[in-house]
Amino acid sequence: MATPKILVLGAGYGGLMTVKGLTKSLGASDAEITLVNQNPYHYFTTELHKPAAGTAHHDHARVNIASVINTNRVNFVEDRVVSINPSEKKVYLENNTFDYDHLVIGLGSAPETFGIKGLLENAFFIRNIDSVRMIREHMEYMFARYKNDPKEEYLTIVVGGAGFTGIEYVGELVDRLPELCREYDLPQEKLRIVNIEAAPTVLPGFDQALVDYAVEYLKGKGVEFYLGVPIEECTKDGVVLKGGEEIKSSTVVWTGGVRGNKIVEESGIETMRGRVKVDENLRAPGHDNIYVLGDSSLVIPKDGERPYPPTAQISTQQGQYLGKHLPQLMRGESVHAFQYAPKGTVASLGNRVAIGVVGSKKLFGGSASFMKKIIDLRWLFLLGGISLVLRKGKL
Amino acid sequence: MATPKILVLGAGYGGLMTVKGLTKSLGASDAEITLVNQNPYHYFTTELHKPAAGTAHHDHARVNIASVINTNRVNFVEDRVVSINPSEKKVYLENNTFDYDHLVIGLGSAPETFGIKGLLENAFFIRNIDSVRMIREHMEYMFARYKNDPKEEYLTIVVGGAGFTGIEYVGELVDRLPELCREYDLPQEKLRIVNIEAAPTVLPGFDQALVDYAVEYLKGKGVEFYLGVPIEECTKDGVVLKGGEEIKSSTVVWTGGVRGNKIVEESGIETMRGRVKVDENLRAPGHDNIYVLGDSSLVIPKDGERPYPPTAQISTQQGQYLGKHLPQLMRGESVHAFQYAPKGTVASLGNRVAIGVVGSKKLFGGSASFMKKIIDLRWLFLLGGISLVLRKGKL
Known part of the structure; x- marks a missing residue:
């Protein structure tokens, strides 16, 4: 046989x-x-929101496949x-x-665009290394343009969807703001992060206390939330909400599903x-x-x-x-x-804060953030043992 | 009185x-x-080609004015x-x-656009900190797009003008190529640097032996020269040369005067x-x-x-x-x-090679490059003494 x-x-x-x-x-x-x-590499979908915001290099979110499998036993075909x-x-x-x-x-x-007009053509998606590198470069290019042609839409980032990825991405953006202002000589008060969600709440399915913590934290950092408001259309100029309100933005990132x-x-x-x-x-x-x-x-x-x-x-x-x-x-x-x-779910809000449930325990802030990093390290360990943890891991 | x-x-x-x-x-x-x-800062016009290519951060090409003048004696107004x-x-x-x-x-x-159609609207200019930051970010955004939508024009950089700035910029691009390929997962053979000059030679006014050295060096690094060929028009898609040839490019940088x-x-x-x-x-x-x-x-x-x-x-x-x-x-x-x-003129071709004349002496390669860096340091010294040389200077 x-x-x-x-x-x-x-x-x-x-x-x-x-x-x-x-x-x-x-x-x-x-x-x-x-x-x-x-691709010749595996990427960490759960970490893509970081290179998409520029808080980590995209190389931190990928690993060469040949380095983590036994190529004597497995025929790898790119x-x-x-x-x-x-x-x-x-x-x-x-x-x-x-x-x-x-x-x-x-x-x-x-x-999943839920049939929203213009989304596939005009929005960006947190999908893979290529797409998040493009998001970061696009966003930065818009910021660089602002000093030559000060249009407010260049400094407005719309995040469609306040699920797991959307909230984690917004959390990274909030972390990145001071760096961006410094790098592009921008006035911080001109930068807008707008998070739009059709459901009446962020992080649907999460415990209410955790949700409240996240929203309060991000609002405190200046994030604007539009909850219970579906996006009707995504255009070259931004998004049009149900009811007709338009938000002008050069960078619309869809994380809605x-x-x-x-x-x-x-x-x-x-x-x-x-x-x-x-x-x-x-x-x-x-x-x-x-x-x-x-x-x-x-x-x-x-x-x-x-x-x-x-x-x-x-x-x-x-x-x-x-x-x-x-x-x-x-x-x-x-x-x-x-x-x-x-085993539980932890959503990061930038590098130092998170919220989540591990076992039956609710975690907030720094301890949740620590747990999130342990979870990320666990994947590196499963994938490539302690050597990969040491090579790629960050706390 | x-x-x-x-x-x-x-x-x-x-x-x-x-x-x-x-x-x-x-x-x-x-x-x-x-x-x-x-601006609150002075920038080094002679170094702008570096941040424009991304070989140096733009902060290396500027210094706060208040830190180099006596503000007790001079009323500085931004x-x-x-x-x-x-x-x-x-x-x-x-x-x-x-x-x-x-x-x-x-x-x-x-x-100076010499009346070339579309240049002001569609080309980039190596003018100041804002403009070179935009060039770098634009170029990098185009590279990031390539993996999502592999159009050759994204990887083609057209430099209009082969005078001092044009040649120095091309020299930096050549230095930057390997990094760019690595950063954006690009196949190096797809990247094109095209230098177009209406005059029959690069670096008009320079000694012929120096010009030959520069052209041979840059050609060896893959730069394509179009000499004695004026640009007729710059469009959204690239440039049209006299005679009708079109070169598709998403990044046209004009250094022609x-x-x-x-x-x-x-x-x-x-x-x-x-x-x-x-x-x-x-x-x-x-x-x-x-x-x-x-x-x-x-x-x-x-x-x-x-x-x-x-x-x-x-x-x-x-x-x-x-x-x-x-x-x-x-x-x-x-x-x-x-x-x-x-006192002489030295044009850099990237970080390690240059050509020039100092006094009556022609300089090539590494020794010219060293002299160029001494010249740059001299300006820092005039501006802010030894402390600025130590803070901003690079050899």
């Missing part, structure tokens, strides 16, 4: 954990493992997935085509807004050799109705599950169901 | 040297000295000159109006392309209480026909002359003519 081919698409949290686990749970001759990723064909058991890449026996899909998400990847949607696998509602072993419905994880997947709690929100935490656990149990699943053995164990 | 009022407009090389000289050549009660400048009225003996600023008895004008230059300041032109003082042809004591024709120096002035050598080119060197010497002799000139005494003593 030929060696089975395992193909993992995407080196995000889930894909990388799968591959790392498989090199332990499989013998060298048990399977051929191939990992496909469009290429872009074009399409998946389950009936042929083939994946088409820009420069390659791969057969597989078992496929793991972790292709991540795409921005994500949906599944188009490639998965077009593969013939059943999806809901691009995401695959997986079975208890993370299999795609009707495909016993296709597994889906991370933002591409939809996991509904046993006793719940609403799916878990897409996070790095659940992706990591899914990857750990597949890394450990895929060999059994491949052999047709019965494996206990994947069970997400939420 | 009332204390005479000396008003110095512009804290460039000439204006600053004048003021610094006057605080030595005049007693504390001999005159009221006022220096007007639109304001923008709006108009000069010689018959009223008044200068109108944005927020003030000043009377004067003796006026020193050192308001610098403006870009300067002309005098419009404010001087509109003051009623006789000018040629905005510059005042001064008498042997640097006085404006027909105004025995108005002195003009730097790029605002035009000095014709005794035995020559063409005026000296506008440089920091001649401005500095003019300022030293007025700083020393203005008190005598104010009293109506006869003073020997201003005599420019060229």
